[in-house]
Amino acid sequence: MDAPQLAFKERAAAALADGALKIAIDRTTGNAERKRAAAVAAFPEFEAARARGKAIKDHVIAHLDHYLEMFERNATAAGAQVHWAADDAEARAIVTRICLDARAKLVTRSKSMLGEEIGLPHALADAGIERVETDLAEHIIQLAGERPSHIVWPAMHRTREQVAQLFKVGHVPPPAAEDPATMVQSARRELRAKFLGADIGISGANFLVADTGATCTVTNEGNAELTTTPPRVHIVTAGIEKLVPSTAHAFALLRLLVRSATGGEMTQYTTFHHGPRREGDADGPEEMHIVLVDNGRTRMLGDEFRAMLRCIRCGACMNHCVVYRQIGGHAYGGTYPGPMGAVLTPVLDGLAQSRDLAHACTMNGRCAEVCPVGIPLPTLLRAWRTRSWRERLEPGSLRVGLGLWAMVARRPRLYRLASRIGVRALRLMGRRGWVRSLPLAKGWTAYRDMPRPAGRTFMEQYRAEQAGRRAPE
Amino acid sequence: MTSRERIFAAIRDSLGPRRAAPQAIAAEAAVLLENPQATRPRLAAPDLAEAFALKAKALGTTIDHVPDMAGVPAALRRYLDAQGLPPALALQPAAELAVLNWEGIATHPSLAPDEPVGLGLALWGIAESGSLVIHSGADNPVLLAFLPLHHVVVLRRDRLLPHLEDYAAAVQGAHPPRNAILITGPSGTTDIEGSYVRGAHGPGFLHVLLVGS
Numbered sequence A: 001m002d003a004p005q006l007a008f009k010e011r012a013a014a015a016l017a018d019g020a021l022k023i024a025i026d027r028t029t030g031n032a033e034r035k036r037a038a039a040v041a042a043f044p045e046f047e048a049a050r051a052r053g054k055a056i057k058d059h060v061i062a063h064l065d066h067y068l069e070m071f072e073r074n075a076t077a078a079g080a081q082v083h084w085a086a087d088d089a090e091a092r093a094i095v096t097r098i099c100l101d102a103r104a105k106l107v108t109r110s111k112s113m114l115g116e117e118i119g120l121p122h123a124l125a126d127a128g129i130e131r132v133e134t135d136l137a138e139h140i141i142q143l144a145g146e147r148p149s150h151i152v153w154p155a156m157h158r159t160r161e162q163v164a165q166l167f168k169v170g171h172v173p174p175p176a177a178e179d180p181a182t183m184v185q186s187a188r189r190e191l192r193a194k195f196l197g198a199d200i201g202i203s204g205a206n207f208l209v210a211d212t213g214a215t216c217t218v219t220n221e222g223n224a225e226l227t228t229t230p231p232r233v234h235i236v237t238a239g240i241e242k243l244v245p246s247t248a249h250a251f252a253l254l255r256l257l258v259r260s261a262t263g264g265e266m267t268q269y270t271t272f273h274h275g276p277r278r279e280g281d282a283d284g285p286e287e288m289h290i291v292l293v294d295n296g297r298t299r300m301l302g303d304e305f306r307a308m309l310r311c312i313r314c315g316a317c318m319n320h321c322v323v324y325r326q327i328g329g330h331a332y333g334g335t336y337p338g339p340m341g342a343v344l345t346p347v348l349d350g351l352a353q354s355r356d357l358a359h360a361c362t363m364n365g366r367c368a369e370v371c372p373v374g375i376p377l378p379t380l381l382r383a384w385r386t387r388s389w390r391e392r393l394e395p396g397s398l399r400v401g402l403g404l405w406a407m408v409a410r411r412p413r414l415y416r417l418a419s420r421i422g423v424r425a426l427r428l429m430g431r432r433g434w435v436r437s438l439p440l441a442k443g444w445t446a447y448r449d450m451p452r453p454a455g456r457t458f459m460e461q462y463r464a465e466q467a468g469r470r471a472p473e
Numbered sequence B: 001m002t003s004r005e006r007i008f009a010a011i012r013d014s015l016g017p018r019r020a021a022p023q024a025i026a027a028e029a030a031v032l033l034e035n036p037q038a039t040r041p042r043l044a045a046p047d048l049a050e051a052f053a054l055k056a057k058a059l060g061t062t063i064d065h066v067p068d069m070a071g072v073p074a075a076l077r078r079y080l081d082a083q084g085l086p087p088a089l090a091l092q093p094a095a096e097l098a099v100l101n102w103e104g105i106a107t108h109p110s111l112a113p114d115e116p117v118g119l120g121l122a123l124w125g126i127a128e129s130g131s132l133v134i135h136s137g138a139d140n141p142v143l144l145a146f147l148p149l150h151h152v153v154v155l156r157r158d159r160l161l162p163h164l165e166d167y168a169a170a171v172q173g174a175h176p177p178r179n180a181i182l183i184t185g186p187s188g189t190t191d192i193e194g195s196y197v198r199g200a201h202g203p204g205f206l207h208v209l210l211v212g213s
């Protein structure tokens, strides 16, 4: 994965200055928020379903080795080849080797965040293999040379005019008009030939069904099946946490996933892939490979981030996050943005690289409220803050500052003296009730004013009040 | 150590040495499916066909009611005429469809990359979500449900199931096909500025011929 070029603060500042981005984010997340609320309101059993979804994921996580073995056994019996990757590099190597062994020139890919996580796009390019993204949003960002900015709507940062520009250059012939319907038609035409000409189709998996060995994909466009059916080889890349005991358990989670992601009740296409083409089958790939990826997941199993393994990648936490809605997905700098990304990125890229993410959280708790599998995201972010402090990753100025504060705060007299001085100094700096600029805190006051404080501290006023009460006695 | 061994070792390390027996795990998994009505949506109507139709139509699927299988070709002709399409289509090579009288309609088994119309048979319909279930096989190419612009699906009323779990139960223990596909509405996307556009990659039109009375 590329190292982020800029620090989080700089990326966030650039995003905040981008007016078009703000409009694009508001449009998609606002819509998603409204539709989810309506879908939940229409499903009175949602809370009970959520408790059950959480219990199903916890059950699988508690017996992960059992279910992995069961899945491997059943997928192998169905004729699929199961591969194990300890980390992203190994996953890339396995997929690249399968592609090279099959002498693949053209690979189609149906949207998979795990593929992004392991850096598959770059690995295929390095191996000289043409990769065609088939999800419409992924197609847009492939033309733009970008990474996804949302896990459900990867191109949500792009306006229709920008998409029209990309298609004008990228499609032959270019779309006849700039309305979404015409542009979708153009992409349909453009990608049809790729689907049918591909040597290999790569998909992710929303679920791995242990008792049948099937992988399950869900899409609204139908691109997954067009990706996995015509080529000679189908490769699935999936995280080991995607397991469910059975098809019925997958359905229980699917109800939560779709409502939480798009506000729909069911994705248009929900497909279980069970081994390669059978003898006599009318179509389907000759080989099926399933690459099961750890990449930090077993580490999470053993530490305070275990609950994060429940995540079903619905995106609700980012749609409801005040920070995400201000800065969008790219500012986070990792594969996964928003609250879930702020928890996962330190696992994947290291805490030293990404400690700012846990701090860029207001702790308002909206994400945990909407998470369909009850992940306590703010608690997990706080755990990263604690770890960052313990591992001495916080910058020196912060450590010294907090150290000084702690020293003063433990000495009441000194604390009162310091606050008396502070309050008076702030009054001197304020005008007409507001403090517009503060030395050492320009970053804070650049975007906000602070109310000019009262002339005395609380303790001073309290004392005076107490003295006044006592006087008549 | 292979990566497989490393992953299992790491898992067992984290989960601890005292592990449940497979039967105990299976029992626990079964408990998580008990009392399903408490955790799933109620049907849109008490009658299965009505519930199915309500959900399917909400997603843009169109439905025509046909008294029996023999009436399928005529119903199809009605649809093609209404859509201004010529009387030709890709037909799923299923015995139940092959025996019908297709006179006046040119059927072919192959699929062109831009096939206008495909007709297939659903194994089940699910009332809860308005979904159609198809299984791949010798008599059912997967691409029949994805390449055509118009996907017409024959669904027999007596193949309607109330809930998703009922489908899972219906196939429990049977050897699963290469692909089991639940189709719920025509293909669509909201990827450009959130505007909903039909016919993203798969069919832009999904038409169900609900057979039986």
Ligand code: SF4
Pocket: A260, A310, A311, A312, A313, A314, A315, A316, A317, A318, A340, A367, A370, A371, A372, A373, A374, A375, A377
């Ligand atoms: S953390 Fe929860 S809300 Fe966020 S993507 Fe994962 S499952 Fe969805």
